[in-house]
Amino acid sequence: MDNKTSFRTLIQSNIDHNGYHITVVGGAVEPRFAYSIGLYSQLNFELVFAGGVYYLKDELLRIFREIVDNLRASSGAIDQRIAIDGLGEFSFLRVDPSWSKLMLLGVFDYYKIDDVPVYQIVPDAAHFTNDIPDMSRRWDVSTEPVWQWLDRKWQYNVPEKSQVTTNLEALKGAAITELMRWEDDEWEMFAGAGPDVKKEDIRVVSLGTILGIDSTLLPAVDLKIGKGLWRTDRESEWKDWG
16 A cells, blocks of 8 residues: 555545544645645535644644534534634634645545635634735735745755744744854744743744745855854844854
8 A cells, every 4th residue: 555545544534533634734844734624525615724833733633623623513604713722712714726726735636626615724813923824815925925835946055944943922023133053954043032932932943934934034044053143123234143
């Protein structure tokens, strides 16, 4: 049995037992995203959660589980906000097909049709991070640079799999004020002083994600290993660390 056949068997097994399957995609460049397969035959749509690095994988799966339970109980009422204890409140956006065709490949492969309605799960402002796109608008690099790698080749002279350790404040929009390159494919970039960042606020994202969020971080790409930069705010010039 090849990998593709094994994956299809897993999907069908989850649908048979739970009514749906969740595919989690952790791309090397674009942010993590997850989507359902199997809800269309019950609710006439599928669900997708794009970005949202605030949530760990287990929390993401819980969000899907509780939202699906709620939607089943409400006969698929998508025009509501759903609160999940400890994780916030969630609303829904109708996804433009341009996003679906790029991301939800498993849905179209499973149903063998060209058009499946999809809704994006969107967290409230307190849990919103800037890797979350507006999927109700047509996919476009100019409006969603974080997600440009869905349809573009890597263009920087560093490994495509490069990762950045950062903090939630930076991912929510606060200016990154210090950064270091520790390895060929590893950086640290923090809003505020790195030693002051709480462990629970640390996240690891792709370099492509962080550059899409803030293009003023581009000088990090040319840093030598072991070197760093700092600045006082987003508008100020970078200075060498030490």
